[in-house]
Amino acid sequence: MDLGIKGRYAVVCASSQGLGRACATELARAGCVVVINGRDAEKLNAVAAELREQTGGQIIAIAGDVARPETQDALISAVPQVDILVNNNGGPPYRDFRQIDRAAMIDGVTNNMVTPIELVQRVIDGMVSRRFGRIVNITSASVKMPLSGLDLSSGARIGLTGFLAGVARSVAHANVTINFLLPGSFDTNRQLTGLAAKAEQQGVDIGVVRADSQARIPAKRFGSPPEFGAACAFLCSAQAGYITGQSLLIDGGAYPGVL
Known part of the structure; x- marks a missing residue:
């Protein structure tokens, strides 16, 4: 399927690994010029080289913390215009809400609410x-089904x-859409961190926790980043202009509700 975005300019935040990288990959495959971002410049440049080889696309690497104004300036000015924006950022670590002080709360809200709005x-x-215009915000399944330990992220x-x-x-009339992708359990480093924390808490092997977590998902597996990236690319496509203000839950059926 031709997504109709060849030659478009896309900025994908926090895209040196995991779901952000998957989104950048699929947008590059669709023919976009893609700006990728991460805090580790050496790692980011290596990823950019890999993506160029995998997709044949034009990849521009901008290192830095996306919450900082200077990094935002660099991301926006890296291309003549921004046609596609994929907002993504690392979430706060798993933590009991009693351990979250004011500074941590401000930091969490800055990274996962204020920065994408800016x-x-x-x-x-x-x-x-x-x-x-296509704007996709990567949030979390916890938006619809808040989880203990991810309270700050959910909020x-x-x-x-x-x-x-x-x-x-307010912008739908201009063929500008804003949507949200809500990932459930995907095979990413963040998922591994959560499993490791739970395993340590329960005093069991991480393999036990992983198997139990997968068994609770109707699909009986964790999601793969490429299938998430494909969903992102479609929401950025020319054909998705009538989809806006929506939260697409991608969780293998784990959320039990209908709305």
Whole structure:
């Protein structure tokens, strides 16, 4: 399927690994010029080289913390215009809510709510004037099904979803869409960290925790980053212009509700 975005300029935040990298990969396969981002410059440059070889696409690497204004400046100025923005950032670590002090709360909200909003503010008017824009925010399944230990992450991402819900409706007339991807359990480093923490807490081998976690998912497996990236690429496609303000849950059926 031709996604109709060949030659578009895409910025994918926190894309040196995991789900962000998967999104960058699929957008490059679709013919986009892709700006990738990560804090470790050496690692990011290596990933950029790998993506160029895998996709044949034009990949631009911008190292830095996406929460910092100077990194945001560099991301936006790396391309002539931003047609596609994929907001992504690492979430707060698993932690009992009693251990979260004010500084940690401010940091979590800054990284997972304020930063993506700032990036949307930077690109939205240009998208509206050009009559094309696709914004995808990677949040979490915990937005719909909050999990103990991820309270700060859930709160910040729910705040982002609520904040941008009205914005999405205000720009839909200009073929600019804002949507949310809510990953459940995927085979990523963050997933591994969570499993390791649970294994240590329970005093069992991580393999036991992994098997138990997969057994609780109707699909009986963790998701693969490439299938997440494909979903992201479709939401960024020319064909997805009538989908906006939506939260797409990708969790193998783990969430038991219908809404």
